[in-house]
Amino acid sequence: MELRYQRPRPLPVTSSGYMQPRDYILDKRINIPYVYRMKNDIESANKGESGFDADDLNLISLAQEYADEDKARELLERLRWPNGAICPHCKNDGKVKPNSKLTPKAGSKSAVRKGVYFCGACRKQFTVTVKTVFEGSHIPISKWLMAWFIVCSSKKSVSAHQLHRMLKITYKAAWFMAHRIRFAFGGDTEKLTGTVEVDETFVGGRGDNRTKSIRQIPVVALIERGGKMHTRVVSSVSQKNLSECLAECVDKSAIVNTDNHDAYKPALKEYKRHDVVNHSKLEYHRINPDGSIATTNSAESFFSLLKRGVYGSWHHVSREHLPKYANEFAFRWSNSRMTDGARMAVGIPMVEGKRLMYRKPAN
Numbered sequence: 151m152e153l154r155y156q157r158p159r160p161l162p163v164t165s166s167g168y169m170q171p172r173d174y175i176l177d178k179r180i181n182i183p184y185v186y187r188m189k190n191d192i193e194s195a196n197k198g199e200s201g202f203d204a205d206d207l208n209l210i211s212l213a214q215e216y217a218d219e220d221k222a223r224e225l226l227e228r229l230r231w232p233n234g235a236i237c238p239h240c241k242n243d244g245k246v247k248p249n250s251k252l253t254p255k256a257g258s259k260s261a262v263r264k265g266v267y268f269c270g271a272c273r274k275q276f277t278v279t280v281k282t283v284f285e286g287s288h289i290p291i292s293k294w295l296m297a298w299f300i301v302c303s304s305k306k307s308v309s310a311h312q313l314h315r316m317l318k319i320t321y322k323a324a325w326f327m328a329h330r331i332r333f334a335f336g337g338d339t340e341k342l343t344g345t346v347e348v349d350e351t352f353v354g355g356r357g358d359n360r361t362k363s364i365r366q367i368p369v370v371a372l373i374e375r376g377g378k379m380h381t382r383v384v385s386s387v388s389q390k391n392l393s394e395c396l397a398e399c400v401d402k403s404a405i406v407n408t409d410n411h412d413a414y415k416p417a418l419k420e421y422k423r424h425d426v427v428n429h430s431k432l433e434y435h436r437i438n439p440d441g442s443i444a445t446t447n448s449a450e451s452f453f454s455l456l457k458r459g460v461y462g463s464w465h466h467v468s469r470e471h472l473p474k475y476a477n478e479f480a481f482r483w484s485n486s487r488m489t490d491g492a493r494m495a496v497g498i499p500m501v502e503g504k505r506l507m508y509r510k511p512a513n
Contacts, residue, residue, distance in 0.1 A: 204229075207491030209303075212296050222292035223265045227278045229498040235267050238281040238503075242271035282501035283330040293317045294327070295494075301331050302497055303490035307459040307478060326508055332474035333506045335481040335497065341401040342374040345442070348396065348408050349449035350387050353460060353472060367469050369456070369476055371449045372399045378484035379452065381476035383469070393417035407444050452483055 216222045227235070235249045236242065242249060247270030254262045265277045279285050284294060297317060300308055310325035317324065354366035368387050372395065373379040380399040384391040392413050400406060405423045408414040410430060418424040425444035427433050436444045456479050460467055467475050485493045 204491045204495035205489045237269035240272040247271045302493045307463045309463045332478045334501045336477040345375040346404045349446045351453045381480045389413040
């Protein structure tokens with residue numbers, strides 16, 4: 151059979167100036183709606199009014215509409231308690247024994263702090279900041295909300311010095327505030343399913359190989375394709391550490407894609423399937439006979455973002471705090487198909503039951 155060369159047809163130039171067809175938003179003449187809409191329909195259910203739309207939140211609206219501390223507290227309550235106040239002491243949701251908001255009586259000399267609730271079950275008082283990363287902070291809630299939005303919307307993170315300059319607070323307060331936000335993003339124990347990409351990298355500076363183990367810290371990324379992800383900071387890339395990461399984060403019914411690192415093979419014998427891409431032979435993407443794709447490119451993409459944060463924003467991270475930095479990037483990756491305001495609305499409820507102290511109590 152004679153093979154004839156056929157000259158490829160020229161592709162039309164798109165409106166953005168590219169010859170190759172691509173999924174570029176400026177090349178489309180239709181409005182693409184956001185994939186996720188985070189709505190709070192409490193008011194619409196009770197009053198018939200339009201509910202609160204988290205997609206409308208941005209830095210300008212937070213600075214203009216919620217600069218007042220009372221309004222900022224109300225916004226935090228709506229984000230943390232979308233269905234009404236919940237007592238942090240006994241978890242009473244107010245359905246059986248209602249939680250009441252304390253207000254000063256007319257003519258009373260005793261002052262009542264704003265935002266204080268009284269639990270009808272355990273008879274204790276509480277506010278929206280109790281047993282969260284906000285507890286004990288003297289920084290106004292309005293600045294806390296702006297810091298949350300900045301962290302949630304910064305694709306390659308933001309430094310504590312930047313928060314210190316933007317929010318007009320001390321560098322020490324900005325550093326601790328950013329770490330408390332990152333700490334709230336951790337603690338997700340839901341296991342990944344479907345097709346999961348697993349890969350590892352080393353975070354740290356370059357130098358002499360004799361001090362590599364001191365400078366470079368291994369980070370493992372586990373990404374559910376089309377879903378959320380987890381990160382783990384390990385002491386070394388060993389079979390034991392990788393097995394613990396997989397058992398903790400990945401369901402046994404998942405199809406796991408890794409590179410050709412030998413430590414993965416014994417750890418993945420109990421899983422549904424283990425697809426390997428051989429990076430040593432320059433294989434980074436393979437189509438299996440069943441049509442599925444074997445690759446770890448999503449994990450590589452995440453590592454590139456994480457290292458841009460290290461090089462461009464933080465410049466140096468310690469082994470002690472690296473898990474919190476990785477949690478921040480994992481949270482943004484898991485909620486990347488949202489608007490910045492919706493991502494903030496997803497992150498605020500994660501503060502429940504989490505407290506980070508600047509230093510450990512003496513007793």
